[in-house]
Amino acid sequence: MASVEEPLNRLSALEITQGIAQGRFTAEAVTKACLARIEAREATLGAWAHLDAEAALTRARALDLGPIRGPLHGVPVGIKDVFDTFDMPTEMGSPIYAGHRPASDASVVAVLRAAGAVILGKTVTAEFAGVFPGKTTNPFDAARTPGGSSSGSAAAVADAMVPVALGTQTGGSILRPASFCGIVGFKPSFGAISRVGLKIAAETLDTVGVLARGIDDAALLTDVFTGQALAVGGACAHAPAIGLCRTFLWDHAGAESVAAVEGAAARLKEAGAGLAEVDMPEAFAALSGARDTINAYERARAMAFEWHHHRHDISDKLATIIEEGLATSFESYMGAITIAEGLRAGLDELFGANDVLLAPCVPGAAPEGLDSTGDPALQGLWTILHVPAITLPTHRTGGGLPVGIQLIGRPRDDQRLLSAARWVAARAGAR
Amino acid sequence: MASVEEPLNRLSALEITQGIAQGRFTAEAVTKACLARIEAREATLGAWAHLDAEAALTRARALDLGPIRGPLHGVPVGIKDVFDTFDMPTEMGSPIYAGHRPASDASVVAVLRAAGAVILGKTVTAEFAGVFPGKTTNPFDAARTPGGSSSGSAAAVADAMVPVALGTQTGGSILRPASFCGIVGFKPSFGAISRVGLKIAAETLDTVGVLARGIDDAALLTDVFTGQALAVGGACAHAPAIGLCRTFLWDHAGAESVAAVEGAAARLKEAGAGLAEVDMPEAFAALSGARDTINAYERARAMAFEWHHHRHDISDKLATIIEEGLATSFESYMGAITIAEGLRAGLDELFGANDVLLAPCVPGAAPEGLDSTGDPALQGLWTILHVPAITLPTHRTGGGLPVGIQLIGRPRDDQRLLSAARWVAARAGAR
Numbered sequence: 010m011a012s013v014e015e016p017l018n019r020l021s022a023l024e025i026t027q028g029i030a031q032g033r034f035t036a037e038a039v040t041k042a043c044l045a046r047i048e049a050r051e052a053t054l055g056a057w058a059h060l061d062a063e064a065a066l067t068r069a070r071a072l073d074l075g076p077i078r079g080p081l082h083g084v085p086v087g088i089k090d091v092f093d094t095f096d097m098p099t100e101m102g103s104p105i106y107a108g109h110r111p112a113s114d115a116s117v118v119a120v121l122r123a124a125g126a127v128i129l130g131k132t133v134t135a136e137f138a139g140v141f142p143g144k145t146t147n148p149f150d151a152a153r154t155p156g157g158s159s160s161g162s163a164a165a166v167a168d169a170m171v172p173v174a175l176g177t178q179t180g181g182s183i184l185r186p187a188s189f190c191g192i193v194g195f196k197p198s199f200g201a202i203s204r205v206g207l208k209i210a211a212e213t214l215d216t217v218g219v220l221a222r223g224i225d226d227a228a229l230l231t232d233v234f235t236g237q238a239l240a241v242g243g244a245c246a247h248a249p250a251i252g253l254c255r256t257f258l259w260d261h262a263g264a265e266s267v268a269a270v271e272g273a274a275a276r277l278k279e280a281g282a283g284l285a286e287v288d289m290p291e292a293f294a295a296l297s298g299a300r301d302t303i304n305a306y307e308r309a310r311a312m313a314f315e316w317h318h319h320r321h322d323i324s325d326k327l328a329t330i331i332e333e334g335l336a337t338s339f340e341s342y343m344g345a346i347t348i349a350e351g352l353r354a355g356l357d358e359l360f361g362a363n364d365v366l367l368a369p370c371v372p373g374a375a376p377e378g379l380d381s382t383g384d385p386a387l388q389g390l391w392t393i394l395h396v397p398a399i400t401l402p403t404h405r406t407g408g409g410l411p412v413g414i415q416l417i418g419r420p421r422d423d424q425r426l427l428s429a430a431r432w433v434a435a436r437a438g439a440r
Numbered sequence: 441m442a443s444v445e446e447p448l449n450r451l452s453a454l455e456i457t458q459g460i461a462q463g464r465f466t467a468e469a470v471t472k473a474c475l476a477r478i479e480a481r482e483a484t485l486g487a488w489a490h491l492d493a494e495a496a497l498t499r500a501r502a503l504d505l506g507p508i509r510g511p512l513h514g515v516p517v518g519i520k521d522v523f524d525t526f527d528m529p530t531e532m533g534s535p536i537y538a539g540h541r542p543a544s545d546a547s548v549v550a551v552l553r554a555a556g557a558v559i560l561g562k563t564v565t566a567e568f569a570g571v572f573p574g575k576t577t578n579p580f581d582a583a584r585t586p587g588g589s590s591s592g593s594a595a596a597v598a599d600a601m602v603p604v605a606l607g608t609q610t611g612g613s614i615l616r617p618a619s620f621c622g623i624v625g626f627k628p629s630f631g632a633i634s635r636v637g638l639k640i641a642a643e644t645l646d647t648v649g650v651l652a653r654g655i656d657d658a659a660l661l662t663d664v665f666t667g668q669a670l671a672v673g674g675a676c677a678h679a680p681a682i683g684l685c686r687t688f689l690w691d692h693a694g695a696e697s698v699a700a701v702e703g704a705a706a707r708l709k710e711a712g713a714g715l716a717e718v719d720m721p722e723a724f725a726a727l728s729g730a731r732d733t734i735n736a737y738e739r740a741r742a743m744a745f746e747w748h749h750h751r752h753d754i755s756d757k758l759a760t761i762i763e764e765g766l767a768t769s770f771e772s773y774m775g776a777i778t779i780a781e782g783l784r785a786g787l788d789e790l791f792g793a794n795d796v797l798l799a800p801c802v803p804g805a806a807p808e809g810l811d812s813t814g815d816p817a818l819q820g821l822w823t824i825l826h827v828p829a830i831t832l833p834t835h836r837t838g839g840g841l842p843v844g845i846q847l848i849g850r851p852r853d854d855q856r857l858l859s860a861a862r863w864v865a866a867r868a869g870a871r
Contacts, residue, residue, distance in 0.1 A: 095745065109543050119744035200777075203741035204643065209636045234741075236770040310634035310665075313550035314526065339667040343852065346631075421774065 017042035022084045022172045022226040023240075026125075029083040036083030040069040040127055043085045047129075047170045053151050055144035056165040058090040059097050060130035068127050078125030080233055087165045087174035090131040091138050092118055093206040097128070101208050102136040102143050102158075105319040115206025117175060117217060117234055124233045129171055132161030135382055137312065138177055138210045141324035142382050148190055149410050153375040156186030157382025162220045163190040173221045173230055179210045179304065181388025183218045184400040184415060189375035189383065191402040191411030195219050195227035198421045199395035202234045211307035213346065214300070214392055224434060227399070228427050239427050245364075249429040250283035252363035254417070257294040261386050265373035269404035269412045273437040274367060280436040287359065287366060295348050297386055300393040302337060302345035309334025349393050353420070356394065360419050365429045370400045370415035374408070388415070397423040399430050403438040448473035453515045453603045453657040454671075460514045467514030471500040471558055474516045478560075478601045484582050486575035487596040489521040490528050491561035499558050509556030511664055518596045518605035520589075521562035522569050523549055524637040528559070532639050533567040533574050533589075536750040546637025548606060548648060548665055555664045560602055563592030566813055568743065569608055569641045572755035573813050579621055580841050584806040587617030588813025593651045594621040604652045604661055610641045610735065612819025614649045615831040615846060620806035620814065622833040622842030626650050626658035629852045630826035633665045642738035644777065645731070645823055655865060658830070659858050670858050676795075680860040681714035683794035685848070688725040692817050696804035700835035700843045704868040705798060711867040718790065718797060724783055728817055730776035731824040737773040740765025780824050784851070787825065791850050796860045801831045801846035805839070819846070828854040830861050834869040 017039045020028065028034050044062050051057060065085070072083050088094060091101050093111035100106045114122070122128065133143035135158035145160040147153040148168040155164040159176030163186030166174050176183040178196045187194025195218050202217035209215055217234075221227040228239035253274045255262075262270065278284040309316070309331045315323060316331055323331070360366065369387050376383055391398045400413035416433060418426025448470045451459065459465050475493050482488060496516070503514050524530050524542035531537045545553070553559065564574035566589035576591040578584040579599040586595040590607030594617030597605050607614040609627045618625025626649050633648035640646055648665075652658040659670035684705045686693075693701065709715040740747070740762045746754060747762055754762070791797065800818050807814055822829045831844035847864060849857025 095749075106543065111543075112537065112540050113749075114745040116741050116744045119748055120741070123744070123748050200643065203738070203744075205640045205742040206745070212631065212635065236773075307634070310547050310551070311636040313547045313554070313634075314545040314637070317550050317554050318526075318544075337667075342667075 018046045018169045036069040036072040056161040058131045082125030085129045086126045087132040087171045090134045091208045102134040105322045116203035141326045156189035158182040166220045167192045179214045180385035184388040188371045188400045188413030195399045198397045245432045248281040249364040252287035252366045254287040254366040254368045262369035263373035266369045299345035299348040305334035306337045306342040366417040368415045370413045374406045374410035397426045449477045467500040467503040487592040489562045513556030516560045517557045518563040518602045521565045522639045533565040536753045547634035572757045587620035589613040597651045598623045610645045611816035615819040619802045619831045619844030626830045629828045676859045676863045679712040680795040683718035683797045685718040685797040685799045693800035694804040697800045730779040733776035736765035737768045797848040799846045801844045805837045805841035828857045
């Protein structure tokens, strides 16, 4: 529980709901604290595509007047601007949708409201959750990318503008910005959270997830969406069996990331975890190409309207991917789908007796510059496999920049992943 | 090719594109013929939720002035009113969305336009592609249901208002109305056609497909969406191996449907098809319950906004399913998903050496009354298995009402299904 001195905008979602339930502070006070932080930092960070302070305060005051609405009563949330909201613009990081007002809420937004959350606003996304960046900067260094495409969600959570925010991951759009911004990014199993009302980038890949400062908050939101009981699980009673899986993309991991992963493995072993090396069979090396093929083919179709009616308002980066997708044959696409399905069927064998895999998340700290959101390869590998994945902010570079590690769960075993993650988070970090 | 006497509204999509390319008639003339048919019959049929004759004619005239735009140049198409259209209302069969105007086209709509199609209007859907019927009647008997949820698409195609129309199937929403209205209904493999811009009913089940008067037209549209080469395939050179699969739901098939399936099997065998009986292992009997569980759980989430903001405008029938879904635990849902995945993995074995399966499609002819769209069990069984399925209008009852048979393809083998279907369609019907 927060001390009296802890500013309300730094509390976790769980602490906020508990504090409000106990009458120690109001939803209005929490919302005000978040808005004050935004007021102070938004000019530098640019995390928000749309913010309606008055509407948020009105909502918070209404919550304070009534009974506890649900498990997120009074929790401010940021919504990546690819989810429809009936009362706020949904612009998807594209001039094509400037000022666009959907008629309804995306499923997750409606569920958040019903659970008592205060939707603060929409967070900046890369153009259509793709590769062309928005305006957001990294909270640790405004000259660096926050990562993407869930850029605003990651930056806002990291900077204590909001305790939790929604993201989506087609390649590495939740875990990469979380790692670059030093927070937790959780991509549940593919299909666990409804995508209704989300502007789909690639149907076979898009996964809804959560950016938070702690594992419990990521679990809490996932619970609310799915009805799982992830939040109450707590850490493993006993040390988990961890497979160190450097993957065929180990050469994408720079010195900082190698140090984080190898350092974490050493410390976890010392702390009593089972620690085995897991070699990825060579066949998995086809995954990166397969992900690119699927991404391009599906995106080209997902963007058919924008392509035919607003081509001049699509970035060159995205246009290149759409053109690639239009040039991809159905046979190549099906080939990629078949590769992915075949490798998914081999996951039990890959995991062996391990509860989770430990793998590199990113090449290193957030790179300098705002023109690119960084390299999605190390995260995207697991996205196409549909397994749950989480990044933990366990490490820092010499310069103080965050570098996360990645833990991957067995197919559909989000519960086991989160409980192992709690155990790992307490032990894996550099001392 | 149509004779001079054949009215243009009775031509197939393929005939229309050929006739226009050969300069034998114009897109405008085709559109006018379709509009005249609608004018004559719409008061009885109620197939259209929205029709814009002037816009369609303007579009057709514009096409006539330019070069051939694509493989559907000048083809009038009806769009089930669950797909977004930027220039027409999208009401989803619900008062909640009366007059609703989306900002963009669904992927399939944009692709149709780019291929040169003339979007005539939006066809009536059951409420949110579910069970509560719209206003449409059966073209064979206005006192009978056209089936649902793609009611307007099936009736409009059957009545020669339009050569082809889009549908979606979550349970049996393409094949059942096609069978009741005496046309072809094709549900391709799950995932083959983009769902972006479709109001999703249940993410794990929803499949986009086509209603047409012939197999070639169904193949042509699927080609346009996916880039497959289904239309050029033609019929199998040799007789296909057909597995007669009565399924564990054989008691859902009434006398008319039993006669159609058994009659088709006898005639196909006589014509030289391999004809083997395929017994479904008992485990498949879990599919109906699993489909209901998945449907309810996912629909409840898909409808979160409407449930929380417009509950009084949701029909009691749909409300019951949403309540069921909200009461379904994540564990039950995952159990149903696991059952479905396990049985999908057993499909190769079920098919054995057969190219396709022959199965009952419906209990019988369209039932009397407009309060229900009929029983989805016999179609829904295959929807959850994600296999391609097609109904062919091969049979009539003594009273002249259509009863379709159902052919099911091997996983992702839409090509083989359609080429077997061409062979079957020419031989299976009652003489």
